[in-house]
Amino acid sequence: MASGLPLLSLVIWVPIIGGLLVLAVAKSGNNNAVRWLSLLVAAFTFVLSIPLFSGFDTTMYQMQFVEKLAWIPAFNINYHLGVDGISMPLILLTTFATVLVIVAGWEVIQYKTAQYMACFLIMEGMMIGVFSSLDAILFYVFWEGMLIPMFLVIGVWGGANRVYAAVKFFLYTFLGSVFLLIALIYLYFQADSFSLLDFHDVQLGLTAQIFIFLAFLVAFAVKVPMWPVHTWLPDAHVEAPTGGSVILAAIMLKLGAYGFIRFMLPITPDASSELDWLVITLSLIAVVYIGLVALAQEDMKKLIAYSSISHMGFVTLGFFIIFTIVERSGNISGAAMGIEGALVQMISHGFISGALFLCVGVMYDRMHSRNISDYGGVVNTMPWFAAFMVLFAMANAGLPGTSGFVGEFMVILAAFKANFWYAFLAALTLILGAAYTLWMVKRVIFGEVANDNVAQLKDINTREASMLGVLAVIVILLGVWPDPLVEVMHSSVDHLIEQVMVSKL
Amino acid sequence: MNFEYTDLMPALPEIFVLTMACVVLLVDLFLSDDNRIISYLLAQATLLGAALLTVSLHSAGTQMAFSNMFISDSMSDVLKIFIYLVTAVVFLYSREYLRERKLFCGEFFVLGLFAVLGMMIMVSANSMLMIYLGLETMSLCLYAMVALNRDSEHASEAAMKYFILGAIASGMLLYGMSMIYGATGSLDLSAIAMFVQQAQGDNNLVLIFGLTFIIVGLAFKLGAVPFHMWLPDVYHGAPTAVTLFIGTAPKIAAFAMVIRLLVDGLSGLHVEWQDMLIILSVLSIAVGNVVAIAQKNIKRMLAYSTISHIGFLLLGVLTGTMEGNSAAMFYVLVYTIMSLGGFGMIILLSRNGFEADKVDDFRGLNERSPWFAFIMLILMFSMAGVPPTAGFYAKLSVLRAVVDIGMVWLAVVAVIFSVIGAFYYLRVVKVMYFDRTDDKTPLQSPFDMNAVMSVNGLSVLALGIYPSALMALCTTVMT
Numbered sequence: 001m002a003s004g005l006p007l008l009s010l011v012i013w014v015p016i017i018g019g020l021l022v023l024a025v026a027k028s029g030n031n032n033a034v035r036w037l038s039l040l041v042a043a044f045t046f047v048l049s050i051p052l053f054s055g056f057d058t059t060m061y062q063m064q065f066v067e068k069l070a071w072i073p074a075f076n077i078n079y080h081l082g083v084d085g086i087s088m089p090l091i092l093l094t095t096f097a098t099v100l101v102i103v104a105g106w107e108v109i110q111y112k113t114a115q116y117m118a119c120f121l122i123m124e125g126m127m128i129g130v131f132s133s134l135d136a137i138l139f140y141v142f143w144e145g146m147l148i149p150m151f152l153v154i155g156v157w158g159g160a161n162r163v164y165a166a167v168k169f170f171l172y173t174f175l176g177s178v179f180l181l182i183a184l185i186y187l188y189f190q191a192d193s194f195s196l197l198d199f200h201d202v203q204l205g206l207t208a209q210i211f212i213f214l215a216f217l218v219a220f221a222v223k224v225p226m227w228p229v230h231t232w233l234p235d236a237h238v239e240a241p242t243g244g245s246v247i248l249a250a251i252m253l254k255l256g257a258y259g260f261i262r263f264m265l266p267i268t269p270d271a272s273s274e275l276d277w278l279v280i281t282l283s284l285i286a287v288v289y290i291g292l293v294a295l296a297q298e299d300m301k302k303l304i305a306y307s308s309i310s311h312m313g314f315v316t317l318g319f320f321i322i323f324t325i326v327e328r329s330g331n332i333s334g335a336a337m338g339i340e341g342a343l344v345q346m347i348s349h350g351f352i353s354g355a356l357f358l359c360v361g362v363m364y365d366r367m368h369s370r371n372i373s374d375y376g377g378v379v380n381t382m383p384w385f386a387a388f389m390v391l392f393a394m395a396n397a398g399l400p401g402t403s404g405f406v407g408e409f410m411v412i413l414a415a416f417k418a419n420f421w422y423a424f425l426a427a428l429t430l431i432l433g434a435a436y437t438l439w440m441v442k443r444v445i446f447g448e449v450a451n452d453n454v455a456q457l458k459d460i461n462t463r464e465a466s467m468l469g470v471l472a473v474i475v476i477l478l479g480v481w482p483d484p485l486v487e488v489m490h491s492s493v494d495h496l497i498e499q500v501m502v503s504k505l
Numbered sequence: 506m507n508f509e510y511t512d513l514m515p516a517l518p519e520i521f522v523l524t525m526a527c528v529v530l531l532v533d534l535f536l537s538d539d540n541r542i543i544s545y546l547l548a549q550a551t552l553l554g555a556a557l558l559t560v561s562l563h564s565a566g567t568q569m570a571f572s573n574m575f576i577s578d579s580m581s582d583v584l585k586i587f588i589y590l591v592t593a594v595v596f597l598y599s600r601e602y603l604r605e606r607k608l609f610c611g612e613f614f615v616l617g618l619f620a621v622l623g624m625m626i627m628v629s630a631n632s633m634l635m636i637y638l639g640l641e642t643m644s645l646c647l648y649a650m651v652a653l654n655r656d657s658e659h660a661s662e663a664a665m666k667y668f669i670l671g672a673i674a675s676g677m678l679l680y681g682m683s684m685i686y687g688a689t690g691s692l693d694l695s696a697i698a699m700f701v702q703q704a705q706g707d708n709n710l711v712l713i714f715g716l717t718f719i720i721v722g723l724a725f726k727l728g729a730v731p732f733h734m735w736l737p738d739v740y741h742g743a744p745t746a747v748t749l750f751i752g753t754a755p756k757i758a759a760f761a762m763v764i765r766l767l768v769d770g771l772s773g774l775h776v777e778w779q780d781m782l783i784i785l786s787v788l789s790i791a792v793g794n795v796v797a798i799a800q801k802n803i804k805r806m807l808a809y810s811t812i813s814h815i816g817f818l819l820l821g822v823l824t825g826t827m828e829g830n831s832a833a834m835f836y837v838l839v840y841t842i843m844s845l846g847g848f849g850m851i852i853l854l855s856r857n858g859f860e861a862d863k864v865d866d867f868r869g870l871n872e873r874s875p876w877f878a879f880i881m882l883i884l885m886f887s888m889a890g891v892p893p894t895a896g897f898y899a900k901l902s903v904l905r906a907v908v909d910i911g912m913v914w915l916a917v918v919a920v921i922f923s924v925i926g927a928f929y930y931l932r933v934v935k936v937m938y939f940d941r942t943d944d945k946t947p948l949q950s951p952f953d954m955n956a957v958m959s960v961n962g963l964s965v966l967a968l969g970i971y972p973s974a975l976m977a978l979c980t981t982v983m984t
Binding site: 026072073075112115137140145148151152155156162163171174175178179181182185186188189 | 897904924927973977
């Protein structure tokens with residue numbers, strides 16, 4: 001380890017304590033102090049997370065930056081943290097997205113600013129906790145704890161139907177997670193420890209594996225979300241304030257996918273192999289059917305929400321085609337491409353969907369409407385904004401040269417090795433994605449100025465331009481040069497596949 | 506029978522509480538209304554003194570007194586200390602509430618102290634007779650306390666219901682005890698335990714018959730479904746200060762009673778009572794959580810929530826393992842702290858002529874007092890069992906014990922209903938945070954109450970971040 005600092009603990013606790021500090025400052029009633037302090041905390045956390053990347057040893061698959069302390073000795077629960085090539089990029093994504101969200105809420109959030117900022121900072125710490133926990137109970141505590149601030153964010157600062165959306169969000173994810181808890185307790189009695197690494201090694205019979213698999217599936221599928229348990233997402237997205245949508249799309253959805261790869265594949269490999277058709281079917285339904293649903297949306301946020309579900313279908317598809325690939329060709333590297341493609345897709349979707357929600361937020365702040373029909377010809381009044389929006393839309397549609405292309409392309413290539421029809425159906429997304437995104441752009445951005453409100457729009461200010469600018473650079477950079485990202489994952493993914501291919505029976 | 510001075514030593518805290526309760530009763534006669542605070546202070550001093558006595562008399566081993574009728578062990582000491590603590594907080598929360606409603610009288614504290622005495626006897630009982638005496642001492646005081654506000658129709662009705670159903674429950678319990686006495690020839694729990702162990706395999710129909718009545722009696726007192734009908738009415742009808750008391754300290758004593766009777770006395774019949782407890786706990790968790798959703802009155806809602814928590818408590822006990830018992834003890838202690846906070850918040854929000862007992866009375870609390878909205882938020886999420894709060898670990902340890910004996914299905918049923926239960930806790934958070942209010946009245950509550958309330962709420966959070974110490978304590982005293 002490069003430095004002696006407990007980096008992961010710092011990245012988790014600095015934002016949480018910072019969030020409490022923000023609440024304390026709120027007493028003074030000085031909203032500017034609150035904003036700057038929040039930004040400072042978020043930026044500091046981001047800086048703290050950079051050594052995780054620069055000090056990361058890409059040649060090893062073992063957990064790095066490991067910390068381990070006894071926490072609840074009676075149950076053999078430890079405060080056990082560590083990252084590998086799969087979780088580390090997601091932590092960086094989280095710290096980065098939180099900075100964006102703080103900036104995005106700058107002037108927009110006037111009601112209870114401090115509580116808003118504190119919610120996001122505390123949520124940041126908890127999400128990083130999820131990505132870095134190596135103890136199942138610690139994982140679960142962060143996994144569930146995170147629901148509380150998100151519930152408040154949607155419910156307090158959300159739109160008209162916010163109460164419904166917030167409660168639905170909470171209950172859906174809570175219902176999914178309690179099965180996870182039972183599965184974890186069951187695994188504890190098999191492995192005699194709550195350590196994830198011990199879970200990975202524990203031998204399980206097929207019946208037990210299938211039950212655990214199903215429990216995991218319920219928990220993680222709700223979070224991803226997969227069809228048919230996706231219905232909370234459009235509601236939550238539509239009602240959440242911009243920042244909430246960004247965090248939901250950029251990070252929370254990734255938590256579900258992360259669960260698939262950290263829990264499901266390595267702990268229940270035989271059940272996963274046995275039931276991979278189930279996940280693949282659900283993923284393809286998400287890609288195709290939800291893509292069609294997105295086409296029919298009138299509300300921009302809803303459209304992007306459905307597009308997110310469809311894109312996350314790619315991620316789960318990439319995870320679960322590996323069994324067919326290895327079976328048909330015995331080719332580990334083909335399987336690795338599927339998983340790496342899915343992981344790249346996760347990161348890239350984090351940036352792109354975040355950016356699109358910010359774009360909608362920018363327009364909403366001016367017009368207080370998310371309806372596509374209220375817009376038209378925005379390019380005439382907001383040329384800079386239109387340029388950004390078009391770029392992100394293209395990236396969402398998977399245009400080569402943007403990060404959206406890389407992940408999708410890798411997954412489709414891998415899918416070809418598995419089964420032609422998987423690849424065929426998955427590739428439909430290139431058409432559907434282009435259709436719903438570009439059609440939205442056409443109706444919102446281009447054409448004649450639709451009404452007086454659009455005519456009076458002001459182009460983006462420096463704050464907004466800087467947020468979108470940074471995101472644009474990243475999206476293009478990852479699109480033309482994804483190597484550093486893929487390299488970080490490589491050893492961990494190879495190890496994962498080796499692990500998964502060993503039967504536990 | 507020769508009494509020796511040392512025989513009395515283990516029971517010194519009980520003797521002290523009894524003496525002081527009588528002193529408070531007498532002193533109160535000579536106090537004018539302006540000086541009533543002296544009764545309050547004396548009551549608090551009694552609890553403090555009893556706590557000091559219990560701590561100083563604590564020894565690692567088990568001590569018996571009064572011909573083995575009275576037992577003092579680690580479990581009784583820990584539970585008693587929690588009873589003092591909880592009662593002291595109850596008195597503190599109640600003080601201004603009672604004063605504003607002209608109920609600030611010595612009787613409240615005297616009856617409270619006698620109830621505490623009853624609980625202490627229940628906790629330390631090693632004979633069925635002692636359990637019964639302790640239970641009746643406690644119950645009679647509680648009946649009277651419910652009727653403290655005698656001009657209120659609700660309260661009188663609640664008191665009558667409580668009294669009649671409580672009397673039936675006592676009757677059931679006593680009948681069961683007499684059966685067991687008939688079969689075993691002893692009231693002493695250790696002797697009964699020995700007899701039951703040896704009688705295994707023999708025709709123990711009478712024992713099981715007696716056991717059934719005992720379980721019914723316990724279920725009545727705990728408020729487990731289908732013997733729960735009195736609980737919501739009593740919680741609703743009693744003055745909030747009394748609800749606060751009934752909903753907290755007696756639960757600890759009831760838990761001790763369950764452990765003494767079923768685990769210490771009748772563990773030989775574990776297979777039989779396990780099945781009965783499974784039915785009681787599943788029904789309690791289901792009915793408690795589902796019916797709570799329909800409640801508009803927060804006291805009633807918390808009453809149904811109590812029923813579901815009792816179900817979880819029984820889940821821990823029914824495992825019959827050490828882990829299960831210590832999980833149940835952890836659960837009851839955590840539950841008591843949460844319940845103290847929950848009812849305490851109602852008192853905090855109430856003011857003269859205004860009972861904040863509707864869920865809607867919490868509307869917009871985040872605007873009136875962000876701090877106490879936050880405390881209530883922690884309490885509600887803790888009751889729902891969401892980490893990082895103490896309630897999560899309580900559920901976790903109970904579920905762990907249940908999965909350990911191979912009853913995964915039972916754990917699944919329990920968690921499904923706790924998701925349903927999450928809905929009504931969320932509703933309280935919803936009205937506090939999501940709804941706006943025109944009522945900008947600042948909260949008027951005395952400084953000491955604010956401070957203790959904050960500590961109460963934060964302790965739920967602190968136990969959620971570091972539950973290890975309390976868990977270890979429960980494990981130690983149960984083994």
